[in-house]
Amino acid sequence: MKIIKRLEILILMIFILGCGRQDKVDQKINEKLNVIATTTMLGDLVKEIGGEKVNVTILMNNGVSPHSYQPKLSDTKNIMKGDLLVVNGLYLEGKMEECLKNIDKNKLLVIGDELNKNKLILMESGEYDPHIFLSLELWKDAAEILEKRLIKMDVKNQDYYKKSKDEYIEKLSKLDDYTREQLNKIDKDKRILVTSHRAFNYFAREYSFETNYVKGISSEREIGINTINNLVTYLKDRRIKTIFLENSAPESILNTIVQTSARQNWNVKIGGKLYVGSLGDKESGADTYIKYYKKNIDTIVQGLK
Known part of the structure; x- marks a missing residue:
């Protein structure tokens, strides 16, 4: 038991101090991609686009602010066995930024880094506003970005991912129509x-x-x-x-x-x-x-x- 406890502590220290290099670990369940998402919004996006072809693990619980989230030992284990880690980026998950630098880029998707910077709002501090999930336009872009990465990792299911993405974007377009209709009441x-x-x-x-x-x-x-x-x-x-x-x-x-x-x-x-x-x-x-x-x-x- 002491050996196991020491091993867990060592893993946690590696994660907090730099996350270490991620070994290639094939932990697929039923041949599905194991996708880790930092926030609940990203987790839902992965479920929508990945559907039955992915297993989704979400690091942050409901009600947790991404700005203040502290990585846990269980996060380390999930990331190490996952095929892909999906992150908002733009310093939304501020306390995880140093750790993310050392994760294998083939296992990391930072949505904010892939977005067209001309669509982002530049703040007085010189940083981009990270709350991209409150933009339906940017969330559609996020769906496109995720679809492309899933296809790259799992090309045999590309038609499935494309269909899921198209259907989801249609839902977001209808949500935009609903939003405009309701806001016109103000x-x-x-x-x-x-x-x-x-x-x-x-x-x-x-x-x-x-x-x-x-x-x-x-x-x-x-x-x-x-x-x-x-x-x-x-x-x-x-x-x-x-x-x-x-x-x-x-x-x-x-x-x-x-x-x-x-x-x-x-x-x-x-x-x-x-x-x-x-x-x-x-x-x-x-x-x-x-x-x-x-x-x-x-x-x-x-x-x-």
Whole structure:
């Protein structure tokens, strides 16, 4: 038992300090590709495109912020036996970046690295906004990117992957139609989305919204009293009465905004919970990407119209 325990500790240390080189390990189950995805959104994408031809393991649980996720020993084991690791990239999974540098490139797909950079939003920091999953246009591109990699790894099933991808993109197009139809219920002067952190830039660009937020790109950063007061002033000046919680952010942040606004004679309410860094569980009705996105739209419309 002591030998096994020491071995587990050694593996974990290798992963945290640099992940080591990944040996080629053929651990296919029933000849399916073993695909590891970092986030629940990517996991759902792999299931949609890969279907019955892949086994999917998702590293992050529902409700976990990718910005703060810490790799675990079990992740090491899953990655080592997997055929492909699918990552969002663009520093969304910030605490895993150093580890990813040492993984065999043939076993790694970083979606953000494969996207057309002209479609990405460049931030003041010089980094690209990583919340590509809140753009239906970019999510279609992600589906195309994943399809190409799966075909490269499993060419005998290329027709299957292409069909799955085409069907999924059609579903995303219908979701875009639904989104536009629902958002048309909101007056243009009310299309202002205030959330826990700066995650909705792509959404705002595609559907002509203005956004504001409590925190920056990373939901991990602390907030100060000046930030709170500035946001309350913004809410009062723009006559905004609804702000939105995110599923991976503490409600206490927005409660502070509500209380501070009340002290300044401006009543603000929390208009509901938006799903950002992860899908929800089955009971939430947001357990697939399409349900997740649609639920966000319904919450926004209900809160702002």
